[in-house]
Amino acid sequence: MSAQGIAGAPAGAAREPEQPILQAEALSKSFQVRSEARFGRKHPVTVLDEISLSVRRGESFGLVGESGCGKSTLARCLLRLLDLSGGRVLFEGVDLASLDRDQLRALRRRMQFVFQDPFASLDPRMSAGAIVEEPLLIHGIGDHDERRRATLEMLGEVGLTEEQAGRRPHAFSGGQRQRIGIARAFVLRPEVVILDEPISALDVSVQAQVLNLLRRLQEQFGLTYVFISHDLAAAEYFCDRVAVLYLGQVMELADRATLFHRPLHPYSVSLLSAVPVPTAGGRRRRASRPQLIGEIGSVEERPAGCPFEPRCPVGRGRDICRAERPAITQPADGHLVACHFPGELAVGGGGASAS
Amino acid sequence: MDPFALSVRNLSTVYETPGGVVHAVRDVSFDLRQTERLGVVGESGSGKSALALSILGLIDPPGRVTGGEIELAGRDIAKLSDRQLGAVRGKEIALVLQDPMSALDPVKTIGSQIIEAIAVHEPELRRSAARKRAAELLREVDIAQADRRLDDYPHQYSGGMRQRVAIAIAIANNPRVLIADEPTTALDVTTQAQVLSLLDRLVEEYRAAVILITHNLGIVSEFCDSVAVMYAGRFVESSGVDHIFMAPTHPYSEALLKCVPNPERLADGPLPAITGFPPDLSRLPTGCSFAPRCPLGREVARCHEEAPRRYEVTGPAGPATVECHFAERRIPAVSA
Numbered sequence: 106m107s108a109q110g111i112a113g114a115p116a117g118a119a120r121e122p123e124q125p126i127l128q129a130e131a132l133s134k135s136f137q138v139r140s141e142a143r144f145g146r147k148h149p150v151t152v153l154d155e156i157s158l159s160v161r162r163g164e165s166f167g168l169v170g171e172s173g174c175g176k177s178t179l180a181r182c183l184l185r186l187l188d189l190s191g192g193r194v195l196f197e198g199v200d201l202a203s204l205d206r207d208q209l210r211a212l213r214r215r216m217q218f219v220f221q222d223p224f225a226s227l228d229p230r231m232s233a234g235a236i237v238e239e240p241l242l243i244h245g246i247g248d249h250d251e252r253r254r255a256t257l258e259m260l261g262e263v264g265l266t267e268e269q270a271g272r273r274p275h276a277f278s279g280g281q282r283q284r285i286g287i288a289r290a291f292v293l294r295p296e297v298v299i300l301d302e303p304i305s306a307l308d309v310s311v312q313a314q315v316l317n318l319l320r321r322l323q324e325q326f327g328l329t330y331v332f333i334s335h336d337l338a339a340a341e342y343f344c345d346r347v348a349v350l351y352l353g354q355v356m357e358l359a360d361r362a363t364l365f366h367r368p369l370h371p372y373s374v375s376l377l378s379a380v381p382v383p384t385a386g387g388r389r390r391r392a393s394r395p396q397l398i399g400e401i402g403s404v405e406e407r408p409a410g411c412p413f414e415p416r417c418p419v420g421r422g423r424d425i426c427r428a429e430r431p432a433i434t435q436p437a438d439g440h441l442v443a444c445h446f447p448g449e450l451a452v453g454g455g456g457a458s459a460s
Numbered sequence: 461m462d463p464f465a466l467s468v469r470n471l472s473t474v475y476e477t478p479g480g481v482v483h484a485v486r487d488v489s490f491d492l493r494q495t496e497r498l499g500v501v502g503e504s505g506s507g508k509s510a511l512a513l514s515i516l517g518l519i520d521p522p523g524r525v526t527g528g529e530i531e532l533a534g535r536d537i538a539k540l541s542d543r544q545l546g547a548v549r550g551k552e553i554a555l556v557l558q559d560p561m562s563a564l565d566p567v568k569t570i571g572s573q574i575i576e577a578i579a580v581h582e583p584e585l586r587r588s589a590a591r592k593r594a595a596e597l598l599r600e601v602d603i604a605q606a607d608r609r610l611d612d613y614p615h616q617y618s619g620g621m622r623q624r625v626a627i628a629i630a631i632a633n634n635p636r637v638l639i640a641d642e643p644t645t646a647l648d649v650t651t652q653a654q655v656l657s658l659l660d661r662l663v664e665e666y667r668a669a670v671i672l673i674t675h676n677l678g679i680v681s682e683f684c685d686s687v688a689v690m691y692a693g694r695f696v697e698s699s700g701v702d703h704i705f706m707a708p709t710h711p712y713s714e715a716l717l718k719c720v721p722n723p724e725r726l727a728d729g730p731l732p733a734i735t736g737f738p739p740d741l742s743r744l745p746t747g748c749s750f751a752p753r754c755p756l757g758r759e760v761a762r763c764h765e766e767a768p769r770r771y772e773v774t775g776p777a778g779p780a781t782v783e784c785h786f787a788e789r790r791i792p793a794v795s796a
Contacts, residue, residue, distance in 0.1 A: 171648040171649075171651070172619070172648055278737070308504050309503070309675050310503055310715070311503075312721075313733035313734075314733040317730040320730065338720070338721050338722075339721050342721035342722065379649040379650050379652070380649050380678065381653075382678050382681065383681050383705060385681065385701075385706050385777065386681075387678070387680075387682035387701070388682060388685075388701075390681075391653075394653075396650075396653050396654065397650045397654075400618055400620055400650075400651065401648075401650075
C-alpha cells in the first residue's frame with residue numbers, strides 16, 4: 106500500500122473548487138479567568154483570536170505551534186466540544202450553531218477525536234472490546250451481534266486480535282493503547298478525525314507504526330484529518346497543509362512544501378530551524394543556528410501589535426510590529442501569512458527535513 | 461592522559477519479580493571523559509533508565525545491582541555504603557529527570573528546594589549565603605528576576621522553567637557527571653533548544669561530563685560526542701556520534717534511524733517500522749536478543765544460537781564497538 110494519492114499528491118496543485126469539509130470563520134474563544142493581579146476577580150482572556158481556516162475533504166491538515174498556542178483548544182472548538190465566543194464553524198457549509206441538539210449529535214458521529222495520552226483517555230475498568238464498542242452503544246447503532254462484529258473488525262483493522270479484545274488497558278503497551286483509542290474513534294466510520302498529538306507519548310519505533318496505521322485507514326475510509334502536533338518533523342511527514350499558531354492566532358498557513366521549505370513568517374522559520382535533525386554533523390549545525398529567545402508569551406498579556414514581536418528576530422522593537430497587528434496577506438495562492446516583514450528571515454538549515 | 465570522569469565495567473542489574481528475574485542492565489561497560497557528552501538511545505524498556513539508577517545507586521528492591529564496577533574520579537562507588545553514597549550523589553554525580561514536576565515538591569518554594577540541595581552537602585553554609593547562591597544558580601539557568609522568583613512555587617513556573625530549576629538543583633554542587641534522563645522530552649522544540657544550550661554552557665563552565673538518555677536521535681546528533689545504542693539491557697553499538705548516522709552497523713541502530721519520519725522519503729510508502737516488540741527481559745532468547753526482529757538475522761541459525769561477541773570495527777566516521785555477528789561484513793573495508 107502506497108502513501109501516494111493522499112500524501113504524495115502535489116499539495117496546492119490545481120483542483121476543482123470544492124466546498125471545504127470543515128471551516129472556521131473568525132473563530133474566537135475566551136475563558137473567564139480569576140487572576141491575583143485583579144484581586145481574584147474574573148475577567149475574560151482571549152485564547153483564540155479570530156482564526157479563519159478551511160480543511161479540505163480527504164486531506165491531512167496540520168496545526169502546529171508551541172504549547173500554549175491554542176492548538177488543542179482550536180481542535181475542540183472545531184468539533185463544538187467547546188462553545189465559541191465569536192465567529193462560526195461550518196461543516197460542509199452548515200453553521201454548527203444553527204443545529205439543534207439532535208442534529209449536532211448526529212453530526213458528532215461524523216467527527217471524532219483521538220487523544221494524545223492513551224493512558225488517560227481509556228477507562229481502565231473496561232475491556233478493549235467494550236471501549237471500542239461504547240460509541241456504537243451511545244449512538245444506538247446496530248444490535249448486540251452487529252456491534253460485536255463491527256468492534257472486532259475495527260480491532261482487526263488496527264492490528265489487535267479477538268483474544269486481546271477481552272483485556273483491559275493496563276495489559277497493553279503504549280502503542281497498543283493508542284491503537285485502541287484509534288479503533289474507538291474509527292468504529293463509527295467518521296469523516297473527520299482530529300488527532301491531538303497522537304504519537305507524542307510513544308517510542309520512535311511505535312510512532313512509525315501508528316503513523317503508518319493512520320495513513321492506511323485514511324486511504325481506506327477516505328478520511329479527513331486534523332493533525333495537531335508540536336513535532337514538526339512528524340507534521341511535515343504527515344500533513345498536506347499546515348497552519349502555524351502563536352498565542353491563538355494563525356501566523357502562517359501553507360501547503361507542506363511551501364511551509365517547510367519556503368516559510369515567510371519569522372516564527373515559522375525559527376520554529377522549523379529549532380528541530381534537531383538525526384544526521385551527522387549535528388553539533389556544528391546547532392552551533393550555527395540562531396536560537397529563539399524567551400518563551401511563548403501569555404494570552405493574559407497579549408501585545409497590542411504582533412503577538413510574536415517580543416521574541417521576533419526581525420520585528421522586535423520595531424514600531425509597527427509593536428503597535429499594529431499585522432493583517433493576513435496572501436503572497437501566493439493558498440499561502441497566508443500575518444507579518445509586517447514576511448520573508449525577511451530566511452531558512453538556514455532547510456527546515457525540519459534538511460538532510 | 462586524563463583519568464576518566466566515570467568508568468563503568470560489566471555493570472549488571474536485575475529485578476526479581478514473581479514473573480521471573482528481569483535482566484534490566486546486562487554487562488554494560490563504558491568510559492566517560494571529562495566534558496564528554498554520551499547519548500544513550502533505545503526504546504522504552506531497553507534498560508536506559510535502569511542504567512542511570514544503577515550508576516547512581518538508586519536501584520530499590522526487588523531490583524539489585526548484581527555486579528560490576530562504577531569508578532567515579534578514581535573511586536569505585538559501587539562498593540560504597542548507602543551513607544557514603546549519599547555524600548557522592550548530588551555532589552559528584554547528579555540526575556535530571558524527564559518530568560521536573562515530579563522531582564519538585566509542589567508545596568515548597570523554588571528557593572527553599574534549591575537551598576535544600578545546597579545544604580545537604582554544605583550544612584555549615586549560612587542561610588543567607590545559601591539563598592544568595594540559590595539566586596545565582598537561578599540566574600545561571602536563565603531565570604529572569606531570580607531574586608524575586610526564588611519565592612515562587614513550582615506551579616508558577618512554565619514547563620521549560622521547571623526543567624531549568626531541576627538542572628539548577630543538579631548543578632548546585634558542581635557535579636563531575638550529570639545524568640539527564642529524557643530532559644527535553646516534554647518540551648517544545650524552542651524550549652528544548654534552550655535547555656540544550658544551557659547544558660552546553662554547564663559542560664564548558666563546570667567541566668562536567670553528561671550522560672544524556674533520550675529516544676530522540678536528532679538531539680543525540682546535535683548535542684552528543686558519543687553514543688550508545690541500548691537494546692535489551694546491553695550496549696549493542698557504541699561509537700563517536702557521527703558513526704551512528706553515517707554507518708549504523710548494528711541492524712537495530714539502522715532500524716531505529718530509519719523509523720524517524722523523513723519527509724524526503726514520503727513517496728517510498730509506509731515508514732519502515734521495526735516489527736515485533738523488544739524481548740521480555742525475564743525470558744531472553746539464547747542468541748542475539750534482537751534476532752527475532754532482525755531483518756538480517758531472523759533466518760540465521762547462528763544469530764538465534766550464539767550471543768554475538770563485541771566486534772571492533774572502523775567506519776567512515778571512526779571506530780565502533782558492535783555486538784552483531786555481521787558487524788565486520790556490514791562495514792565495507794575501510795583503510796585504517
